[in-house]
Amino acid sequence: MNIFISDKLPTFExxxxxxxxxxxxxxxxxxxxxxxxxxxxxNSWYHISIYDQDQLIAFGRMISDGIYQALICDVMVDPTYQKQGLGKQIVEELIMKCKNSGIQSIQLFSAKGKQHFYKKLGFDEREQDAPGMTLIL
Structure with a gap:
C-alpha cells in the first residue's frame, strides 16, 4: 500500500x-x-482524505464556526480497508485541527452501532436529560 493523507477535497468521482x-x-x-x-x-470547514495511491479509501469532514464548536460528519472507510486504523486516523486528524484552532467542543453524528468506536476515541454519549434533537423536513 502507498498511503497518503490530504486535506484537499477529493474529486467528485x-x-x-x-x-x-x-x-x-x-x-x-x-x-x-x-x-x-x-x-x-x-462547504465543510475542514475535511481530511486518505488515499491508497489515487484511490480514496477514507474520508471525514467537519462543520464549524471556527471558534468554539465543531461537528464531525461523514467519517467513512472503504470496507476493504476497514479494521486497519484508518477511521481512527481520520477522527484524530479532525480532533487535531480543532485543538490547533482552539476549539474545545466537538460533537458528532454516529452511524448506528458505531458508538463504541467513538467511545474508544474519547467521545461520550450525551446525557439522557440533555439529548440531542433532530428535525427532518
Missing part, C-alpha cells in the same frame, strides 16, 4: 465511489443526490 462503497449514503436521512452530498463536503 472519488467521493461518490467511497460514499457508495462505505454504505454511508444508505444511512442518510432525506433524499440527497450524490452531487448534493459532494457540495456539502465542499
Amino acid at each position: 472519488q467521493f461518490a465511489s467511497l460514499h457508495e462503497a462505505s454504505g454511508l449514503i444508505k444511512s442518510k436521512k432525506g433524499n440527497y443526490t450524490r452531487e448534493q452530498l459532494y457540495q456539502a463536503a465542499n
Whole structure:
C-alpha cells in the first residue's frame, strides 16, 4: 500500500465511489443526490482524505464556526480497508485541527452501532436529560 493523507477535497468521482462503497449514503436521512452530498463536503470547514495511491479509501469532514464548536460528519472507510486504523486516523486528524484552532467542543453524528468506536476515541454519549434533537423536513 502507498498511503497518503490530504486535506484537499477529493474529486467528485472519488467521493461518490467511497460514499457508495462505505454504505454511508444508505444511512442518510432525506433524499440527497450524490452531487448534493459532494457540495456539502465542499462547504465543510475542514475535511481530511486518505488515499491508497489515487484511490480514496477514507474520508471525514467537519462543520464549524471556527471558534468554539465543531461537528464531525461523514467519517467513512472503504470496507476493504476497514479494521486497519484508518477511521481512527481520520477522527484524530479532525480532533487535531480543532485543538490547533482552539476549539474545545466537538460533537458528532454516529452511524448506528458505531458508538463504541467513538467511545474508544474519547467521545461520550450525551446525557439522557440533555439529548440531542433532530428535525427532518
